Each structure stands twice: as structure tokens, then as C-alpha cells.
Amino acid sequence: MKRILVVALLGFSAAAVAEEGVLQGDCAACHNIKGPTAQTLKAVFEKKAPDLFYAGNKFRQEWLVSWLQKPTRIRPAGMFHGDHIKVGVKGDEIDTSTLTTHPALSKADATSVAAELMKLKPHDDLIAKEKVEPGTISMQMGEMAFDKFLGCMACHLIEPEYGGLSGPELYTAAKRLQPQYMLSFIRSPQAWDPKSMMPNKNLSDANIQKMARYLESLSKEAANAK
Amino acid sequence: MPSKFILLLLLAVSSVQAQGKETPADNYKAYCIQCHGSEGTGKGVNARDMSVVPRDHTDAKSMSGRSDETLFKAIKEGGTAINKSILMPPWSATLSDEEINDLVQYLRKLCKCKFG
Numbered sequence: 001m002k003r004i005l006v007v008a009l010l011g012f013s014a015a016a017v018a019e020e021g022v023l024q025g026d027c028a029a030c031h032n033i034k035g036p037t038a039q040t041l042k043a044v045f046e047k048k049a050p051d052l053f054y055a056g057n058k059f060r061q062e063w064l065v066s067w068l069q070k071p072t073r074i075r076p077a078g079m080f081h082g083d084h085i086k087v088g089v090k091g092d093e094i095d096t097s098t099l100t101t102h103p104a105l106s107k108a109d110a111t112s113v114a115a116e117l118m119k120l121k122p123h124d125d126l127i128a129k130e131k132v133e134p135g136t137i138s139m140q141m142g143e144m145a146f147d148k149f150l151g152c153m154a155c156h157l158i159e160p161e162y163g164g165l166s167g168p169e170l171y172t173a174a175k176r177l178q179p180q181y182m183l184s185f186i187r188s189p190q191a192w193d194p195k196s197m198m199p200n201k202n203l204s205d206a207n208i209q210k211m212a213r214y215l216e217s218l219s220k221e222a223a224n225a226k
Numbered sequence: 227m228p229s230k231f232i233l234l235l236l237l238a239v240s241s242v243q244a245q246g247k248e249t250p251a252d253n254y255k256a257y258c259i260q261c262h263g264s265e266g267t268g269k270g271v272n273a274r275d276m277s278v279v280p281r282d283h284t285d286a287k288s289m290s291g292r293s294d295e296t297l298f299k300a301i302k303e304g305g306t307a308i309n310k311s312i313l314m315p316p317w318s319a320t321l322s323d324e325e326i327n328d329l330v331q332y333l334r335k336l337c338k339c340k341f342g
Contacts, residue, residue, distance in 0.1 A: 041252040077271055082255050082264070091269020092259075151305075151312035154261060154272055164272035166260035190319045197257065200319035201304075 022109065023116050027052065035122060037193045044195045047079055049102075051193070055117035057127050058181045064117060067176070068110035071102035074168045074176070076157065081166040081197075094165060123184075126191055130180040133209045139221065142214030150201060150211070158218060166197065174212075174219035182212045246322075250332035253325055257317060266336045278311040289337035297330045 023033055035053035038044045055064075078084040078099050086095040105113060121127075147153040155167035163170075173182065186208050189196035203211070248256075254266075261270040261280040268282035283289065292300075292308075299307050301321070305314030317326070334340065 039246075041248050041256050044256065045252075077260075080256075081260050081271055085259075085264055085271050087264060091267070091273060092263050092271040094271060148277075149312065151315060154276065154313040154315070162275055164260070164275070166270075166272050188319070195256070196320070197260070199257075199315035199317055201315055202319075 022113055026103075027113070033120065038195055041195060045080060045082070049079055052117060053120055054123045054192070056119055056121035057123045058177060059117065060176060060178060061114050061118050063176050064114035065107075065110050068105045068113060069107055071104055073099070073101075074172070076165040076169065123192065126184045127178075127180045130183040130187075132179045132183065132212065135209065135213060137210050137213045137217065139214075139217055142210065142217060145207070145210060146214060150203065150207065152211070155198075159222070170215060171218050171222040174216040175222075179212060179216070182215060183208055186211055248325060250325070250328040253321060253329055254332055257320065258329075261313070276313055278313060280314070283333055283336040284338075286337045286339035289333065290339040290341060293341045294330050294334075297333055298326055301326045301329055 027033060030049040031052040032038075032047070033052045033055075035051070037051050037053075038047060077094050081094075084095050084098045085092045087093075143158065146158060152170070153163045155164035157163035157165070157169040157171060159171055160169075177185075185192055185198070186201075186203060188200055189198040190200055259266075259270055261268075261272045261276075262283055263269040263273070263280070266283035268280040268285075270280060273280055281288065296308050300310065300314060302316060302318045302323070304316035305311040307316070321329070
């Protein structure tokens with residue numbers, strides 16, 4: 001019995017070391033997994049992929065496991081839009097030939113890499129400041145606020161064919177992101193990343209809660225539509 | 227003695243700020259071209275679905291109708307601060323006042339125009 005336990009433990013720790021290896025090696029080739037985030041625009045322009053050093057504060061684990069097996073593009077214009085545009089007839093367009101894809105992982109690798117990523121939590125302090133207030137918002141009111149009153153549509157898609165293209169698509173945001181992270185990032189993108197492309201729109205607490213609720217509803221609607 | 231110390235402190239602080247300061251060209255590239263376009267003509271990659279088209283920064287006629295103070299305010303506090311579109315966000319948490327002033331001068335170069 002003891003021997004089985006030892007073997008099992010050894011196996012477990014070997015697997016954990018292997019996954020740490022994937023993270024330190026393959027993932028770290030493009031992602032920042034140690035922090036801190038880029039402090040200058042020069043460094044921002046050189047970023048190949050989103051920062052992952054606070055992945056455990058940001059993502060939903062189940063989404064990571066599923067996305068890593070079947071990765072899709074979340075940022076229509078790539079990591080930095082400026083690197084992936086060309087001048088077309090009507091103005092700037094995305095130059096899809098310059099966009100790269102994320103490698104797909106096996107289920108086992110996706111599961112263990114996601115588990116390793118969830119351990120990266122340097123911003124528990126920011127998350128602890130946020131509380132999801134219960135409430136509802138109609139899709140109509142949410143969309144009106146998102147598009148007209150707050151202007152978020154300038155940079156973000158709320159459906160595959162509507163909205164801005166430089167920011168991450170938001171109809172999948174709540175599937176991807178933890179609720180407190182959404183609240184915290186909307187409140188102050190610069191607290192997470194001083195050079196973030198996302199401006200601080202100085203939203204009231206009530207509006208921050210409303211937008212997070214809208215994103216929750218939007219993600220459910222998008223999932224239902226599929 | 228204390229005044230010398232304060233002077234040194236001020237020097238130290240200002241040099242840190244100077245180190246952190248970005249060029250207007252880089253700030254424009256990072257934050258402005260997504261809507262105002264890589265050529266500054268208001269045809270950025272985000273403009274497709276906008277109800278109000280982004281300002282053409284090369285349009286001398288409309289740009290000369292805005293003072294430097296108005297441009298500064300629009301960048302710092304957003305479009306609504308000068309009764310323009312909400313789609314132009316406030317950049318006060320992203321850019322320092324000095325960087326915004328530099329951007330205003332950068333816009334004057336793009337439009338090849340002055341106020342008035």
C-alpha cells in the first residue's frame with residue numbers, strides 16, 4: 001500500500017514538474033508568466049501574447065481547459081492591432097495574413113497547464129476589493145449602455161459582426177473571465193497593466209456592476225446561439 | 227540645506243518621470259490609430275460600426291477650429307468633455323499631462339495647422 005502511495009506521489013509530482021516545464025518553456029516563449037507587465041510602450045509593442053502571470057486571478061479554469069484544446073481568436077486584430085492592419089479602400093483593415101494561431105493541446109496537457117496557470121495569483125489584493133452585487137439587466141438596456149452611454153463598442157465586439165476590432169471580443173468575456181476580475185479591470189485597467197490599451201472610463205460602481213452583468217448575459221446568449 | 231535636499235528630490239522625481247515618458251508618436255500608435263487610423267484620417271480599424279466617425283486629424287479646416295486647450299481636454303477627459311462623442315474615451319489614467327500636451331503638438335503637425 002505504502003509503495004503504491006509512493007509511486008502515485010512520485011507520478012503526480014513528475015507530472016506537475018512536467019507541466020511547470022510546459023509553462024516555463026513553451027508558454028513562456030510568447031507569454032509573460034513571471035511578471036511584471038510591460039512598463040514601456042516599446043515593451044508593449046514587442047509583446048507576442050497576453051500576459052499570463054496573473055492567469056489565476058483572471059480566467060475561469062474550465063474555460064482554459066476547453067480553449068487550450070480548441071483555441072480560437074479572441075482579439076480580432078491580434079495582440080497589438082498596430083501590427084496587423086493594412087490600409088484598404090475604406091480605411092484600415094485587419095491584415096489576416098499577419099495573424100498567428102495558438103497551438104492546440106491534448107486534453108491531458110490542457111487540464112494540467114490550466115491547473116498550473118490557476119496557481120498564478122499575484123493580484124489577490126485587487127480581486128479581494130471587488131464584490132459581485134446580485135441583480136439583473138435587460139439585454140436591451142445593457143446594449144444601450146455598452147454602445148451609446150459608455151462607448152465600449154468603439155473597441156469591442158458584442159457579437160461576431162458588431163463593434164470595434166482592436167480589443168478582445170466581449171460576447172465570450174464572461175465565459176472566459178472571473179466576475180471579480182471583470183469588475184476590477186473595468187474599474188482600473190491600469191491597476192493591472194499601466195500601458196493597457198483599455199482606458200479608465202471612470203465608471204461608477206453601479207455602472208461597473210451593470211456592465212459585468214451585461215457581459216454575463218451576453219455570454220449566455222452567445223452560447224445559446226451556437 | 228533643506229532647500230537643497232528638496233531640489234535634489236525634485237530633480238530625482240522629474241528624472242523618473244522623464245524616463246517614463248513616451249514619445250507622442252508611440253502614444254499615437256498605441257492608443258489613437260485604432261480609431262483615428264494609421265494615417266490619422268479617422269479611418270481606423272474600429273471605425274466600421276461607429277455612429278460618429280472619428281475625427282480626421284489631417285483635416286486642417288476642422289482641426290484649426292479647435293484650440294490646444296480643447297484638444298487637451300478631449301484627450302484627457304474624453305469626447306463628452308467637449309460635447310463630442312462618448313466613443314472618444316478619457317485617457318487621463320493612461321497618459322500624463324505632459325504626454326497629452328506632446329500629443330496636442332503632434333496633432334498640429336498632422337493637420338499642419340494652428341488654432342484660428
